[in-house]
Amino acid sequence: MIKEEGHIGLLEATVLVYAILSAKLFMQAPGFLIEAGGPAAWQAALVMTAAGLLLLLPVGALARRFPGQGLPQIAEAVGGPVLGSLFSLYVLAWLFATTANSLRNFTEVYIGTILPNTPPSVLTFVALFCMAYGSYRGLESVGRATQVLLPVILAGIVLVLVFSMPRLQLSRLYPFWGHGLVYTVSGGAYNAGLLAEAIVVLILAYSLRDAKNVRKAGMLGVALFGLLSALTCAVLVMIFGAPDAAQQPFPLFNLSQLVYLGRFMQRTEALIVMFWFFNVAVRLIVLFHALVVTLTGMLRLPYHRPVIFPMAVLLFSTSLLPEDTLVVLRIMRDWLTPSGLGILFVPFLLLALALIRGKGVQSHAA
Amino acid sequence: MRRRRLAAFLLVLMLAFPLAGCWDRSELEEEAFVLAIGVDKGKQSLYTVSFAIAHPSRLAGGGKGGGGGGGGGDEKPLVLTSVEAPTVAGAISMANSYLSRRVSLRHTKALFMGEELARQSGMFTMDEFVRFRQARRTIFYIVTKGKAADFLEKMKPTLEKDPQRYIEQMTYSVRHTGMVPAASQIQQYVTLVNTGYAQPITYYAALHEEGEEQSGKGTTQTEGYKAGELPRKGGANVDLLGGAAFRNEKMVGVLTGEDMRMILMLQDKFRRGIVSIPDPSKPDLFVSLEIHQGRPLRIDANLSGPKPRIHATVTLEGELLTVQSNADYTEPELQTKLEQATVGALEQRMRSLISKTQQWDTDVIGFGQEVVKQFPTVEAWERYRWQDWYKTAEISADVRFTLRRFGKQLSPPRPREQ
């Protein structure tokens, strides 16, 4: 396995999964949910969470069968060199596309909101430096740093929601069923692809000491994210109204611009955006690290550090490929989300294959 | 060793690039902060946009020497300038050509629109404020009687130096008088228009010209005035009273202070205010009460018949402030009489307000927000088209009023001879 890598515990893993997913709340994820569900976006969010949790169930069994190993090793053990590599390649490609898209998206958010004149390459470079440094330091440091920064990360969302409370108008949540239950459920299930980054917990399963923590961490992180995204969608709809909120590329940023509590607490969105940086940085670092680890596992290299620099360069150039902001959004909505659904089926398929072929450590009597 | 030195040199060279031009950095004294924008119909171009720019040293009192503020008081703390331009963004770029500092909308607090423009073509300039990064949705949206440029120029607050602080403080008066809209920032406006459950109301401000005889309505009430028509003298020369009712983008009517109050009661946002009604025992004298909200508002909407029927129940409580006759309203029968008189007066005002809004065909009160709860899906709601039904709907309002407190005196003090 990969040397020089430490161990992380259950709490750190949960926090990492949560941080990865919740960074999407600052971008367009609530917008997609509101587009799908209208005033019933919160229901779509809950459906999405349920779908994601269901699809994550096999992760625990897989981790128990192959203790101390990550996704590339499991895929190879289960599927043999060809099929296993195909699985790993699929996950790798999707992860790469997501990371590049996230990187670009995140840069666009910051340029669009608080730093209008800075060229994107500068911000991308800074973000990539953080990612490379984090991956260099190892997962353990990242887990610990996230735990230390957890209050700040949570405050980034909770503060915005709490300070917007004076503007809530319950009547905007009606009509209650949005565009109709069928529409809501299908939209929510489609958007379950937004949860696909939770596969990271399987990729990094080797660093968790206890195998059953893998599933717990993944599911807890997803559940927490689901709850928070339902809350965010509800608040956004209650404040902006469904048609308007679906048309905003950065709904939470608009919300933070609206914070107006008397004479003193006004126009504090720059500060809140700074809190978001920690969340997004954790997301990017962990995604990058998962990418590096997958590649290292596929190529059966003993150390992951040499892969960091080339991967960073590749990401830099790929992230600058889309022409404008809207292309980035469309890529996320039309390509990454459905293929994300496919990613969520991967643990299921791997487990089925493992059961059929009888690979892996059979768990002794519970 | 040499390689390391070369690497260090390259690193320093790389650092020089970001240091040479920090793209977003600007010092505070390089920017001209616009505190308020005024938009009017333009002669040569689509709009006349006025900028009220803060002059820091006059406004803030400056650093050293003469800390007593703008000594003479004749120096205005704002710099006003108007530009004719097709859009507000265009106006910004034109203003940059003659102002030494870069125009920045980051501290803009209010948007004033002239009434003429509001009635005619309305607010499709709103998109600018929603889309442009520097402008924010918390800008107050105020319609002015007359031209906004005149308003900005002549506005002169007395208790504050900063006109924008003055405006901001004025909007807080909703908490104790209830005669202005509960909130009228661009945010509320855009959301209401976009979702269509109700129609927006904005602040309405007017300059008060001294020395004009107010023939006006001749009401003896304290609240039934529109902005600009208050019979008064002295104080700041701005009346921020009542509201401007909109239907989608266009302004359709002006609401008086008492209309505004009724609207707030029907919106469940009324906090407290002072009402004066004719004394039921002696109709040419008056009683003043301070009323505030009791129970939350209840609205029953019935859409089954040919016309939608809406019934609102408002529960209020009150405190007696002034009694001019010698009726002792602390006695139970007289108390009931007073309560009923109050109820009657309030219900009558509500009726007049509702008929006014139905006449203008705009649901500013917000009954649509109650009606929408009866529809299961968005498609059903949009098929129903509430805004078309509003004109013909049967809307009635019930007021329940209880007198709770009577001040420090029970029976009014009267001369012994009576």
Added chain:
Amino acid sequence: MKRWQWLKDLLDPTAGSAGQLFTLGDRGDQPAVETTGPVLLADAQTRAEGVLTHIDNLLGAQDQGKKAMEQAGDLSASLDENVERLKKLFRMPDNKDLIIRDLQVATQPPTRAVVCFMEGLTDKIVINEHILQPLMLLAHLDHHVGSEGESGRTQFSVETVMQRLLPGHQTTEKYDMASISESLLAGDTVLFFENTKTALAVETKAPPGRSVGEPKAEQVVQGPQDAFVEAWRVNVALVRRRLKDPRVVTDILTVGRVSKNYVGMMYIDGIANPKVIAEVRRRVEAIDVDVVNGSGPLEQYIEDSPSSMLPGALTTERPDRTAAYLSEGNVALLADNSPYALIVPVTFWSLLQTAEDYYLRYPFGSFIRYIRLIALLITILVPSLYIAVVNYHHEMIPTELMLFIASSRENVPLPALVELILMDLTFELIREAGTRIPNVIGPTVGLVASLVLGQAAVEAKLISPLMVLIVAVTGLASFAIPHYVTSYGVRAWRFFVLAGAALLGFYGMAAAVFIMVLYVSGLRSFGVPFLTPVAPMRAQTSDAITRHPLYKMEQRPSYARPLDKQRQEEVVRTWDPMAPEPEKGGKS
């Protein structure tokens, strides 16, 4: 005549100064063999003699058993030869520190002996009264009763001297020159005897030093005021009087080839984890340098990453803190000639704690800890916050304040960043000058600095008044960090975050802070992650920030993996102030 000569020399172009000035004259090359040769040769000669004698002794002791083999050193039987070797080793007669005195031991028959000691390191009274006097004067009072009952004066032998004649409380037998010179340099007195291959070393150490005084850098208001001194024995004693447990172990290690500095390693056997002890020993013994001057260099030789911003070991000059850490399972290193103890392993939160937190009640202890944490955040973040807000995010400032700043900055020619750096550098200058200045004129500088620099700069319109306030608050906050070295690291970080804020506003600031947190999270101190117990999270009443009531802290902090976790009973306060003792009459 002399004056004429001087004038001639002055005007003479050929008389260069080269011949008259003193230079080392070697142009950086290695010293010539002629100078180094004799010294090395003499050393080698002495050592060769020693080795030859050693071989002789070993051969002689071959058939006499194991103990004799061990005792075979390189002393010869001849007293004069030994003393000659000693003199050559210690460069006598050039070196006047070593004193050699002949005497005769009053045994039957009288034996010649030589007493050697280093003047200045030894106690003269002990030597006169407890070594010279018993041997020279009182030995004849000792009578030996033989196996048949006859009595007579004592015969001479080294055992007799050690057991019956020499009242020195620590007397050891020495067999070779190396250990003899070590003892001499430590301050012992060494005795050589005629016809004996054994020498005796008597402990008479009395090095110069100061007495126990007040702590200079770690003061508390309500607590003990004694601090460590340079003599490490005294330091160990100061710690031992607080931990009266036989399990407290002091091990002595020596570091430095030339300095041979003593380092006392203290730990509590049974609480401290053996792995930590072994690791500390391994690292200290691996030091192979000439001079280790005290705990400062020692720390740099043994910590995990000497190039990190934060220290890897805690230095403290308070014995009560040391005792507290020892009782939690840490290991303390007390280096001679250094009034600071090194405590390993250490976590980040220990660097922010003081002894005072424990002497106060727990709400107040927690309160001052929070204040310190806020001070830490202020030190790192406030200047960057100011720059980011004033240069990039103007909308965050309330409008009135913003207008005031803009108007006051209209007259200042420098951009905000340059102003801040200028003020910062001035502040650092004041701080450094204040530390180096002699005590006599110290207060004057403080006055000058604060009045002249701050106020006058504002008057001269070089700096806006808000900037002075910010720099002053930041500087003050950095003083609230109790550990001296940490405050340097924190201040260095401040510039890193400032660079981020100056380049990219809040984004750059957040990136810099994040990188900083990542860096600190990856640090380890002797295997313990630096940010324990916040991350990794340890659930028990963690003592990092909030201080819990003393009677609730039943377990030791686990980051050092102590062997015995429980340090208090579950219920410490078994009595209730409201309820009197039942069934025991007479007590109220």
